[in-house]
Amino acid sequence: MSETAISYAALILADAEVEITSDKLLSLTKAAGVEVEPIWASLFAKALEGKDIKDLLTNVGAAGSAPAAGAPAAGAAAAEVAEEEAVEEKEEEKEESDDDMGFGLFD
Known part of the structure; x- marks a missing residue:
């Protein structure tokens, strides 16, 4: 569930043309009421760094x-x-x- 939430958060940030960072991913998932371990946000942010989603x-x-x-x-x-x-x-x-x-x- 947390990986899915992080994926959706990354898509939201990309759609808004906002830089994808670990903090922003965690903020979006927290606002959605989904508890995500910070390591997932860090991994996604590093994997998507410099890429056009x-x-x-x-x-x-x-x-x-x-x-x-x-x-x-x-x-x-x-x-x-x-x-x-x-x-x-x-x-x-x-x-x-x-x-x-x-x-x-x-x-």
Whole structure:
């Protein structure tokens, strides 16, 4: 819930063309009655620093079409997500490998 509230707060600030800072994110979530740990606000503020959120939103799903002006930023974000998913898949494969080695419950 808190991540969603921080995301909405960031969108509100971007729409108002206000700089996204940790303090402003926390102020908006507090005004909405949502308790958020300060670490989430700091992480979001650092991740969005120097990025045009409106540009990121308009380029979502545009990877198959001609690149737009903000495509490098969106591409970098997509590459990070793909890398994280690959790491998660490798971890899942390691967990499943015990069954393949004969260490199953009924072996």
